[in-house]
Structure formats: structure tokens, C-alpha cells
Amino acid sequence: MAQKPNKSAPKAAPADTLDVDLLWQMQRVGAANLSPDGAQAVCSVSTPSMADNKSRSALWLLSTLGGEPRQLTRCGDKDSQPQFSPRGDLVAFLAKREDGGVKDETTQLYLIAPDGGEARRAGVVATGVEAFKWFPDGRRVALLSWVWPHLKGTEAQAKAHTEHKARKETGVATSEANYRYWDHFMPVGRVVHLHVLDVHTGELTNLFEGSPLQLSRTEPDNTCFDISPDGKRIAFSHDVNPDQPIDGRNRISVIDVKTRRTSLLAKADDWHLTAPVWRGDGKRLAWLAAEVGRKHTLPNHLAVGDATGSTWSVVSSEWDHEVQAPLQWEEDGEAVLFAAEQQGRRHLWRFDLPDLRAEVVVEGGWLHAFHKVAGTLVTLADSASHPPQLRAHEPDGTAARIEHFNEELLARLNLGDTEEVWFTGALGDEVQMWLHYPPGFDRSRKYPVLHTIHGGPHTAPGDVWHWRWNNKVFAAQGYVVASVNYHGSSSFGHAFLDSITHRWGELELEDVEAATDWLLKKRWVDKRRIFATGGSYGGYMVAWMNGHVPAGRYAAYICHAGCYDWQAMFADDAWSWHAKELGAWYWEDPARIAAQSPHTYAGNFNTPTLVIHGALDYRVPDAQGLAYYNTLKARGIDSRLLWFPDENHWVLKPRNSAQWYGEFFAWLRRHDVATSKGKAGK
Ligand SMILES: CSCC[C@H](NC=O)C(=O)N[C@@H](Cc1ccccc1)C(=O)O
Numbered sequence: 001m002a003q004k005p006n007k008s009a010p011k012a013a014p015a016d017t018l019d020v021d022l023l024w025q026m027q028r029v030g031a032a033n034l035s036p037d038g039a040q041a042v043c044s045v046s047t048p049s050m051a052d053n054k055s056r057s058a059l060w061l062l063s064t065l066g067g068e069p070r071q072l073t074r075c076g077d078k079d080s081q082p083q084f085s086p087r088g089d090l091v092a093f094l095a096k097r098e099d100g101g102v103k104d105e106t107t108q109l110y111l112i113a114p115d116g117g118e119a120r121r122a123g124v125v126a127t128g129v130e131a132f133k134w135f136p137d138g139r140r141v142a143l144l145s146w147v148w149p150h151l152k153g154t155e156a157q158a159k160a161h162t163e164h165k166a167r168k169e170t171g172v173a174t175s176e177a178n179y180r181y182w183d184h185f186m187p188v189g190r191v192v193h194l195h196v197l198d199v200h201t202g203e204l205t206n207l208f209e210g211s212p213l214q215l216s217r218t219e220p221d222n223t224c225f226d227i228s229p230d231g232k233r234i235a236f237s238h239d240v241n242p243d244q245p246i247d248g249r250n251r252i253s254v255i256d257v258k259t260r261r262t263s264l265l266a267k268a269d270d271w272h273l274t275a276p277v278w279r280g281d282g283k284r285l286a287w288l289a290a291e292v293g294r295k296h297t298l299p300n301h302l303a304v305g306d307a308t309g310s311t312w313s314v315v316s317s318e319w320d321h322e323v324q325a326p327l328q329w330e331e332d333g334e335a336v337l338f339a340a341e342q343q344g345r346r347h348l349w350r351f352d353l354p355d356l357r358a359e360v361v362v363e364g365g366w367l368h369a370f371h372k373v374a375g376t377l378v379t380l381a382d383s384a385s386h387p388p389q390l391r392a393h394e395p396d397g398t399a400a401r402i403e404h405f406n407e408e409l410l411a412r413l414n415l416g417d418t419e420e421v422w423f424t425g426a427l428g429d430e431v432q433m434w435l436h437y438p439p440g441f442d443r444s445r446k447y448p449v450l451h452t453i454h455g456g457p458h459t460a461p462g463d464v465w466h467w468r469w470n471n472k473v474f475a476a477q478g479y480v481v482a483s484v485n486y487h488g489s490s491s492f493g494h495a496f497l498d499s500i501t502h503r504w505g506e507l508e509l510e511d512v513e514a515a516t517d518w519l520l521k522k523r524w525v526d527k528r529r530i531f532a533t534g535g536s537y538g539g540y541m542v543a544w545m546n547g548h549v550p551a552g553r554y555a556a557y558i559c560h561a562g563c564y565d566w567q568a569m570f571a572d573d574a575w576s577w578h579a580k581e582l583g584a585w586y587w588e589d590p591a592r593i594a595a596q597s598p599h600t601y602a603g604n605f606n607t608p609t610l611v612i613h614g615a616l617d618y619r620v621p622d623a624q625g626l627a628y629y630n631t632l633k634a635r636g637i638d639s640r641l642l643w644f645p646d647e648n649h650w651v652l653k654p655r656n657s658a659q660w661y662g663e664f665f666a667w668l669r670r671h672d673v674a675t676s677k678g679k680a681g682k
Contacts, residue, residue: 017476031369038376064392123202126158131222183648235276275325341491344462382465414439426510436481450479453534460491486511502583533558547601556671608638610667614647
């Protein structure tokens, strides 16, 4: 049942280790959505092309019963978010393509029959479709679209959209406090409204028209709302604050689809409530609740309440994990399914409501998505040793792949081993480190070490595959790759995550240095060849190390999109988080901010550094990397800059990724005594 390999790429040579070209030959499987009987699953699969320097995504129909996968769509190249209709007679998806001689200017909703044929546009939403869900009647979908709130009617929106597209001026004029997000400016003068689209007539109704209601401006996705089982009401998470702060306090409300009357379901001053989902009987709902008003680092917990809005409660507060969206009720209404991280992995959990107890249903690796229908469960998960894959799980726990993308390529690769180890780090705490060994690792030899320091800081990439920071690609170059889940990482409980608050850099550095000391005791480590790299907060860490670690400890650093100067970082899109994380606004306590800022220690910089940054990065503006690079140059420290005019916080284009890995390895080789001069591992 092997999938047809990615024909647009040259046949992989009989390679046995993973390099960037083979990495980019791999197809990227997305989350699956099950048919009502659980027998079929539809997913989007992205196929990169180094030659075209882009990726194309198409829908594939898979069987959970062992049938042969089949490509469902072929005409588009951005087909995404597929969802079976409640009767299973249609698959709806988002696309931007040409249909009926009309070329989409914005993303539209399309329909296709599961047994194939041509897709058709399900009506015109001039302002575009961000996300959608089917109504139980299978005739309508609820969808999100950015609209001009003062206008009434779809024609007025379409006219405004046309005028906006035709404008000649390019200036962005706004009075919003939050106007950018990651790599784009939010649409000025527009808000996200909830609509109903009849997929047969194309009739579009804006449920929020004329109201002050709006949904998330940062991540308008289909976890923001859920349709009641009877199709009469829609629960949604929203912030009534017109400024829509990035760290706001959402409440849960319900709107009657017919009357458009809204009612409050749940709110609490210090609590941020999100991701509502209805129980199958329509009498209760579940949602996420985080008491961020008490402390900004407090996690999302599971909350449940009745549909009348009379009572609700947080049910997982004793469970020191973060519950993550989306939530899904079990059919018996006695439990809720969700993903949550634990010690550098992400599992699928079942939270039993009567017992208030969480148990692992499917172990990660890293579980990315899941869907359960009619007793069939499908998951999308990866691990350090394989990219995201789809599996169907039987009630007895057995699981079977339902696609075989990349199988032929993976079967030929020797990826090397991955090991989870623990060492004593800062505060005397046990700290986790993942070691990715080179293929053919031989403990009697000497190896270079490459620290890959994760970003966030509140993340915990452990047993994970990563397309941009692929530890197996790094290891294949001969490095033992060390990934420390330092203090401040997620998945080790709230106290560990919160331990770095107001003192960024301190405990994390202690952990990384303790890890290096642990490694240096290993006979197979060549102490002359220790390197460190990291992106974003990981880039911050290697810049921090350059100012805090004596010369010679590390042979070289690579800093990708690193936070360098916290005062200048106020130009970022996440400025409202700064005071909470650093302990003050920069104008209130400049000394405190400077003490946590790598640029303060520029006088100590001593280690050669490759600086990488994208111009479209609004989370860590590229001025951060340029300031760091210029400082290194001013101080006569060997340094190099790789700057992308067309990349954001990440490097997403195939050719740019190849250039990124190429420059990355060339920099390491240039500062490696084994390659630049002398012999490796005497
Ligand atoms: C806690 S503030 C921002 C958190 C966010 N974490 C994960 O996505 C993030 O964007 N982290 C950046 C580093 C950063 C930290 C603070 C302000 C801007 C950027 C990252 O590591 O990706």
C-alpha cells in the first residue's frame, strides 16, 4: 500500500543518512477527519518541490479498514482543512483556486464527493474563509471571515473588499495596540465575524452583523466556536474588550442561530476561557480555562458547565499538566479527549469526569491531532525517528498506519538512535536531555556535540520530528545532538515552567552548562568540538551564552532569530507579554530588563557566531539579529550573517531551507578543528 513517491523530486540516491534534500523529498501528512461511520479519513498532504521552490497540498482519502489510499483533489495546490459532512456525502475543504472561470482572490470553501469527481465552490465569501465547521443538517456550515464591522450585507462587504484590493496607497494606518502577528499585519479596520453559509444555495448570513461581537484576531480557527448538536446554537469564545489584547480574557457565549440573540455561558475575571465544545446531548459543554489573571504562566485546565450557563467548574486543576485544544467529548458523555504534553512528549489523554482522572489513550512521540467517530480513533503523530504519520486505533489499543507516505524513503535511511537522559541541573532539579546519535555511533570514538536549544521558552520538543530543526539531519553530519529541556520548558509541571519568570537566562544557562559538563564526562565527546545553536528563545540563549561563558568552551554558535535586546524587542508583536515574563516594563526598571538582555554583556562576547534572521519576522524583528551581528563585527569576532528578505520567524521555502542547512553546516565545519585543521578525535 506504499504511496506513490514525490515524483517532482529527483530519485533519492541510495543514501543511508538523512540530508536536507531527502528531508525535502518527504511528503507532509496533515490531520485526518473521519467519515461519520469511521471507515474513511480525509487529510491534506503537502508535497514540496525544490525545483519549484514551493509546496502543493492536495486531499487524500484513506481507509481505516485497510483499503488503498486515493488522492481526492488534484486541481488546487492549497487544499486544506478537509471535513466530512455529517451524512458523509460530501467533503468540505478550504482552497484558493480557479473554479467556473473565476480565480479566487481569497480562500474559499469547496465541496467534493468522497468518491471523487470535481470540487465546486460552495458559494462566494468575498472576504475569505478562515475556518469552518459543518452544521448537523449537512446543508450549512458555520465559518469565520474578516469583515468591515460597520457595513451591512454581503454585497457591501464584497464592494469593500474590491476597493481594498484596488487601493494604490500602501500605508498601514491603525490605532490598534495589537496590529501584527508572527509575520503579517492584521487586517486594518476589520474584525472576525461568525457566519452561516448554505452550501447548496450559497446564501451567506453574518450572525455578528451590527453587533460589537468579534472572534480571535490572532488565531481565528475552528476551536473558537462549536455548533450545538441540534444546530440551533453556537458557542463561541470571545473578548468583549474592543482592544482585543493579545493576552486577553475571553468568555464563552452562545448565539441563537435563528434569532441571533446571545447569552453568556461562562466568564470569570481572572480566567481566559477558550475552545468550547458541546456534549452529544447538547446539555453540557467543555472548554479550556486558564487563570492567567492570577499568574500569566498558569496553564489551561479543563472546565465543564451546563448549557444554560447556570453552573460551571474547572475539573482538572489538580492535574499538573496543560490541557490543549481541541477538546472532544467521548460519545458516552462521561469523558473528554485532548492532547497534553508530558516530559518532552505529547500524548492523547482521556479525562474521566466522574473520577476526575486523566489517562493516556495514545502515547507520543508527539501527538499533533486526533479525531474519534463511531468508535474509530485516528491520530497524527511523529517522533524523533519519523515524520507525522496517521494511524487508526482499535478499542483494544492496537494501531495501524492508514497511509504509507515516505515509507520507501524512510526504509532506506539509517537515522541513528535517540536517547532520553536526565541530569542534575539548576536548583538541584533533575533536567531532561534528548541525545540524537549519528548513524553508526561508536562509543570507542570521539564525536563533536551540537546543542540545539529550543525556543519558547515554554515549549519542550523532545521525542519529536521537526522539519526546520531536524535533529536527524544534524546527527547525520556526525554530531551527537543534545536537546536540553531547560528550566522554563513546558511539560514538566507549572513550577518548572514558571521557575524562570522575571529572571530569564539564569537557570536555563545553568541547565545547558550542567548538560555540557555531563557530556564532557563521556569518553566519546571531543571537548574541542562542542557547538551550540538555537532559534528564537534558543537564539536568545546562545547570545546569552556568548556573554556569560568563557571563550573556548564552545567552538562556535549559530543564532537563528534570537532575542538580543529586550528593550528594542518592544517592537515585536508580543510586547504585552514582556513585563509579565521579564518582571517590569523597560521604562519602569531598565536595569532589570538590561540584566536579562544579551546585548548588555556584549563586552564579553568571545565566540564565533553565525546569525540568521528573516525580514518578515515580527515576533523577533530582524533588527535583533542585525544588531547582534553588527556588534560581533564591531568587536572583531568571527561572524557571518544569513538574512532572508522573504522569510518570517521560520524558514519555509524549500530553497531557502536548503540554503539555511548549507550555511549552518558550513559554519560548523569552518570552526571545527577536525575539518578546518588538525585531526578529529585524537
Ligand atoms: C512568553 S512570551 C512569547 C512566547 C512565545 N512562546 C512560544 O511560542 C514566543 O513567541 N517565543 C519566542 C521567543 C520570544 C519570547 C518573548 C517575546 C518574543 C519572542 C520563541 O522562542 O519562538
